[in-house]
Amino acid sequence: MDFKKAAKEILESVGGPENISNMSLCATRLRLNLKDPSKANDEAVKNVDGVINVVNRAGQYQILIGTEVPKLYEQFEKLINVDEVADNDSSQEKSGSIISNIFSAISAIFAPLLPALAGSGILRGLLILFVQIGWIKEKTGTYSILFVASMSVFYFLPVLLAFTSAKRFGASPYLSALIGAALLHPDFISLMGSKGNGTVTHFMKIPVVLMNYNSTVVPIILSIWAFSYLYKFLDKHVTENLKLVVVPLVSLAIMIPLTVIVIGPIGVYGGELVANLVNWLIEKSSILTGIIVGGGWSVLVSFGIHWAVNPIMINNISTHGFDYIVPFTFACNFAVIGTTIGVYFKAKNIKLKSFALTGLITIALSAIIEPTLFGLLVKNRKLFLAQIIGGAVGGAYLGLTKVVTNAFVFGSVTTFPAFVQKNASNFIQAMIGLAISLIVSAILAYIFTNKDEKLA
Incomplete structure (x- = not known):
């Protein structure tokens, strides 16, 4: 794929640089906010070499590329005045719907961190496995180094999220990272002493409820969102010869106290409330949750709105060390694999069989379901139904057996270590649940596929 040529053709087909108010990417898609969506020529974009499909959902023009989307995004940035796009972003937020802006922000903030989160999670699972089989012993240097390597991304998540949030909201990424780092500074943490969360100190006689912010998600995002307004105000009104000193001085002096006094506690309690509510629903009706998420995840992916759930899973992993929702997404992916198997063995058309086999390999190794989806x-609605049923049945079993993962990962064969827990039955039950998803969808797809079926 010629990424430079593809970026140029896509840009021309969506109305040019002047029609773009914001841009971001996720694991497989280039996401554009268009000022006038009617100027985009869907068919022209679809005909660009390397483009799999176009989805216009949740206020975003989403161009499905696959795992090579960062390379296209890099070329796309070169063709656009990035600063001008960032300036337009504030007006887009005012004119766009709340839901659209939330999805756009979540996508832009979390997408750059997905490789680090997934890689660290798998390393953590492998470390647990190696301890269980006796290859590595706890309280050794080897264990400690690998533990730090696998957990640092979660501990320093506020710093990383501060950086990506700043790029999304239009603040200084480096000052934002400093705000996140301040929350993790040993001297700040030591103020809590042995009491932990809820300890009260004072800042200029103002009570400060101290919290442990390592591994948290919501507080720093809210803080940088607020900081973006202060930063833009300072950048606009402070003279150029004073910006070097005044902007960072005022930013840090205002935002760090504001974060620890107001924004931080609100973010912690708010994030915990949402996560606890979701986890409570799972505990109360895990089977129903498994059916809904396992069967419906592919629908969310097709609309590009699955990003709204990802922060909850990431928060669970970073704060509790495990998550119930990720296994349900595995059920969806393995149901897609099962569907491709059913199609492969029933269809006679060579192109269709080849496409199904390619999809099977892609999902099994990289967890990317969009091309097959x-x-x-x-x-083909019958095949979509087969996949949904398979995912729902497998998800119900995973919910029944309370399977969890120790990492936020995408469901594939290569991410199985995420199921490794000290309780060995978790891995076994996970494999059974995924096998159910695969087998049910494979059988249904075989039944629903006509022998003379062709690739549409």
Whole structure:
């Protein structure tokens, strides 16, 4: 794929740089906020070499590329005045719907961190496995080094999220990272003493409820969102010869106290409330949750709105060390794999069989379901139904057996270590649940596929 040529053709087909108010990417998609969506030529974009499909959902023009989307994004940035796009972003937020802005922000903030989160999670699972089989002993240097390597991304998540949030909201990434780092400074943490969360100190006689912010998600995002307004105000009104000193001085002097006094506690309690509510629902009706998420995840992915759930899973992993929702997404992915298997063994058309086999390999190794989802399932409702049923049945079993993962990962064969727990049955039950998803969807897809079926 010629990324430079593809970026130029896409840009021309969506109305040019002047029609773009914001841009971001996720694991597989280039996401654009268009000032006038009617100027975009969907068919022209779809015909660009390397483009799999186009989805216009949740206020975003989403161009499905696959795992090579960062390379396209890099070329796309070169063709656009990034600063001008960032300036336009504030007006877009005012004119766009709240839901659209939330999805856009979540996508832009978390997408750059997904490789680090997934890689660290798998390393953590492997470390647990190696301890269980006796290859590595706890309280050794080897264990400690690998533990730090696998957990640092979660501990310093406020710093990383501060950086990506700043790029999304239009603040200084480096000052934002400093705000996140201040929350993790040993001297700040030591103020809590042995009492922990809820300890009260004072800042200029103002009570400060201290919290442990390592591994938290919501507080720093809210803080940088607020900081973006202060930063833009300072950048606009402070003269150029004073910006070097005044902007960082005022930013840090205001935002760090404001964060620890007001924004931080609100973010911690708010984030915990949402996460606890979701986890409570799972505990109360884990089977129903498994059916809904396992069966419906592919629908969310097709609309590009699954990003709204990802922060909850990441928060669970970073604060509790495990998550119930991620296994349900595995059920969805393995149901897609099962569907491709059923199609492969029933269809006679060479192109269809080849497409199904390619999808099977892609999902099994990289967990990317979009090519198969848009290229096969969305176009064939019977096969989509087969996948949904398979995911729902497998998800119900995973919910029944309370399977968890120790990492936020995408469901594939290569991410199985995420199921490794000290309780060995968790891995076994996970494999059974995923096998159920695969087998049920494979059987249904075989039944629903006509022998003379062709790739639409």
